[in-house]
Amino acid sequence: MPVAGLPEPQHQDQAGALSLDSGPRGAGARERERRILRKRNNRTEMDDFNRQVRELLGWRRTVHGSAATPSLHDRFERIQITGDVLRYQGNSGDVGCYVVAQPLPKHNNYFEVLITDSGVRGSIAVGVVPYDYNLSQQPGWLSCSAAYHADDGKLYTGRGVGQQVADKCQTGDRIGCGSREDRAGQELQEIASLFFTRNGKEIGTVVVPLPLESLHPAVGMHSIGEQVQIDLQAEWAWADEDSLMVVDNHEDDWARLHDMKVSGPVLEYAGKGKSIMDVGLAQAKLPLSTRSHYFEVEIVNPGEKCYIAVGVARKDYPKQRHPGWNKGSVAYHADDGKIFSGSGVGHPFGPRCYKGDIMGCGIMFPRDFHLDSEGECDTDGKERFQQSKSKVRQPRGAVLYCTDSEEDEDDDGEGCGESHRQSQKVVVFFSRNGKIIGKKESWIPQGGFYPTIGMLSSEERVKVDFRPLSG
Incomplete structure (x- = not known):
């Protein structure tokens, strides 16, 4: 309790600063203290703001990167995968389908499938499909897809009726699929011109109304025991087709x-x-x-x-x-x-x-x-x-x-x-x-x-x- 006739004692306010007397010198000290507190508070608020901005920008970069380069995975149903070997795991009542995560590359846009076991019916399809293709359907049956079917030797392009191009395939046969864009030196933006091979010989061509970067290698199976080996690094020798066929023959x-x-x-x-x-x-x-x-x-x-x-x-x-x-x-x-x-x-x-x-x-x-x-x-x-x-x-x-x-x-x-x-x-x-x-x-x-x-x-x-x- 202050005593009459004496100045009030010094004390600390809530901000931790000393309160001075009300004299001229005390008023100046209090003003200086207020300016220091304002600077300190402004710096703290700015640091918090900068931290929040950095976090927001980092989050935006993460979201943008995820949207630009989505993490794709191979899609498959009723297919067992062991390395590069695919085996049918259904009950012959349902189609098994495998879709590769990456589309056909622009610089070696060809792949092959070796039939290591034709199974009960040899209902094996090899071709290309969009990434979100219905896995309960054989490649070539739905729109924007194309495939060669081993059981009847036909090419299917977006419908259930195929075109006869070769004999049916058995165990030991190789089926290939590729695109002609690199050979022509031109990349068509809206359509892809595809060709199919059987045991090293070209058997037919089709056109799919999608750009090449939207088409993914796919394999379909539909009977017990079917098994294939897929080679995504296979090469098709354009310049030496004739000599290649002689060697294979x-x-x-x-x-x-x-x-x-x-x-x-x-x-x-x-x-x-x-x-x-x-x-x-x-x-x-x-x-x-x-x-x-x-x-x-x-x-x-x-x-x-x-x-x-x-x-x-x-x-x-x-x-x-x-x-x-x-x-x-x-x-x-x-x-x-x-x-x-x-x-x-x-x-x-x-x-x-x-x-x-x-x-x-x-x-x-x-x-x-x-x-x-x-x-x-x-x-x-x-x-x-x-x-x-x-x-x-x-x-x-x-x-x-x-x-x-x-x-x-x-x-x-x-x-x-x-x-x-x-x-x-x-x-x-x-x-x-x-x-x-x-x-x-x-x-x-x-x-x-x-x-x-x-x-x-x-x-x-x-x-x-x-x-x-x-x-």
Whole structure:
């Protein structure tokens, strides 16, 4: 309590500043204190304002960046994805569809799909669709989409009716899709001109009313067991289309093709498959020799009956007879696991073969055996036999030289009209999945034994490798 006649004592106000007396000097001090407080408050408010502005600008940049470059993901339904392998996971009542997040690139706007398993119906579609495409529909069925369908060989462009452009596809076939903008050097803004390929050959073109950057690679499936491998980095060689088709064709490897179709290393039966006279036969251009004495065949599709025969035969072997049925031939048959050597009656030899099995056939040449020019033919198509003591490498641990002296009762009289003095005995051996399962001693005809493959039921397909030892 102030005392009468004395100045009031100093004290602190709410702002923490000292209150001075009311004299002239006290009024000046209070004014200075007020100015300091105002500056301090203004600086604090400005700092808060600047902080809020910075936060707002940062939020705006985040929102703008998200809208400009949305984070897209691959879209799929009823599809199991393992790396680059896609597998149908539905119940065959519903379509499974996979849409790649990124559209077809402008600089390598081509991709391919390898059918590793055609499943029950082979209802596989390969093409392009918008990113928000209805995943319950096959590519090509809805507007602004296009696709090639493997089950019927048709191109579909935005409707349920397709245009026939090629044969249907099976396991082992490759389907490709790309755009022509880069080749023409012009980028159309409103439409995309697309082309489709099958096993390295162009089969058809379509136009989609969308720019290229709006079209995404897509794969559709619709039956149990369907599986494909997608290659988004595949390339289409515009300048070398002709040479590419020659390399993929592999027809130069074959001397004779009867009721057989060649697609790269794959052989497909193209006969009627109604009787034993409907054999499809493929015979290599060159015989087995000490330099190339072994080949393999992988069963890609066993077809209806798996009537697939793998072996060797003389050059003039009848085209409508399975390898092994006639003289001058030895073959291992996949359907019953028997070996046939110049007779229509086979003998138990090894296990039956199924899809995915690899059947191999080779010759164990005598130590003093040598083909002139190591398998190169003379102008008359025959080869001269010469004696030589040179050695060659061994296949997968198998004995290359024949040391067995046992006689083959089925070979008596065999030689295709050739005198035994004009030929020699060799041992033909067979393997299954890399393991030798048996051998057969046989007279080799003049001109040599040629790799020969026979088929006899629809949809049979095999993949041939003439040099599995050397890669």
